[in-house]
Amino acid sequence: MKILLTGGSGCGKSSFAESLVMKFPLPRWYVATMQSYGAESERKIARHRAMRATKGFETIESQTDVGKIELPRGGTVLLECLCNLTANEMFDAEGNERDPYDKILREVRSLAEKADNLILVTNDVxxxxxxxxxxxxxxxxxxxxxxxxxxxxxxxxxxxxCGIPILLKGEAV
Amino acid sequence: MILVIGARSSGKRAYVEALGYGPETIADGVLDDRPVLYNLQDITMADPEGAPALLESLKDKEVVVCDEVGSGVIPLEKARRLGREATGRLCCQLAREATQVVRLVAGIPTVIKG
Structure with missing residues (x-):
């Protein structure tokens, strides 16, 4: 099962994503793409960590190159989020830009094949x-x-x- | 409490008036004892840190109306970024408390809860 979640800032994507993951058996992998830029992102990272703490997630830090992630036991992957991943793949620390479209497409597809289930969080930018x-x-x-x-x-x-999931495609699990 | 959300100028005020609320019952961007609070985002964007504390008094409103402000490119300006997050999180809590949540798109109401 592959699931895409979209919505604006603060609309409840993370907590809904985690409730979806809980419907699937262990192992549960959380792919964290956020780079820390100081107190604000640290707070956000800490809030997300606390939400996952009791839910049996194993965290994989992967700001780029999600195609290199190995999942020896399959399982359910929550990748949060495509907006960070795209920014990280597109701009380096010196501000150089490249077109990351093909790489991200290939690597997310590859991760989806290794996992039993993939939940991908994105944003409506x-x-x-x-x-x-x-x-x-x-x-x-x-x-x-x-x-x-x-x-x-x-x-x-x-x-x-506003925290309410609106199904745009498919039949709810 | 009914939560009415949608983009700016999407028909939220007209929807609330059609429910029977006259102009004298609608408080615009200020928290007072009128039954309808309109433009909640004006309060939360101005003071993101104070947003969570608004929940208790907003629960007692008959109608709360808020713009959806979380979409689009994440702003570089920290205050606007935090304001969007705080507005969104407060709306998630209001939606949990609400008997009904109505989203306006191009003047068309869709009941997404209740």
């Missing part, structure tokens, strides 16, 4: 009317295209709104 640099617009475009292709390949797609 295209829904505003702000003006951005060309490079940010390329990021929005890349993530939007990745969202669409994973949504078409996956079994279930949910949008989270």
């Amino acid at each position: 295209g829904s505003d009317a702000e003006s951005y640099s060309d490079s940010t617009l390329r990021y929005v475009d890349t993530l939007g295209r990745l969202n669409a292709v994973f949504a078409s390949e996956f079994d279930l797609v949910y949008e989270l709104v």
Whole structure:
């Protein structure tokens, strides 16, 4: 089973993702893509860790290269989130940019094949009317295209709104 | 309590008025004893850290109306980033407490809870 979760900031994607993972047997893998940039991201990372602490997750830190992750026992993978992964693959610490679309597509597909179940969390970054640099617009475009292709390949797609899951594709588990 | 959400100018106020709430019953971006709080995001975006403490008084409202502010590129400006998160988390809690959650899209209400 492959499941895509989308929605804006603070809409309850993480806690819904974890409740989905709990429907599947052990092992449960949490692929953490967030890079720490100081107190704010540390707080967010700590909050996510606390949510997973009692749920039998094993954490894999992987800011890039998710295709290299090995899962000897299969299991259920929660990858959070595609927006961080895309930014990490697209921009390096010096601000150099590359097109990460093909690599991410290949590597997430490869991870999905190794896992029994994959839950992929993403974000709806295209829904505003702000003006951005060309490079940010390329990021929005890349993530939007990745969202669409994973949504078409996956079994279930949910949008989270105020913590309420809205099923956009498939039959609920 | 009914929670009404949706994008800016998506028809939320007209929906609330159609429920029978006149202008005198609608508080716009201020917390007072009127039964409808409109533009909750004006309060939470201005003071993200104070957002969780609003839950108790908002539970007693008949209707709470909030813009969905969490979509789009994550802002570089920290205050706006925290404001979006705080607004979203408060709306998750309000949705749990609410008897009904209604989302407006292009003026069309969809009941997503209740």
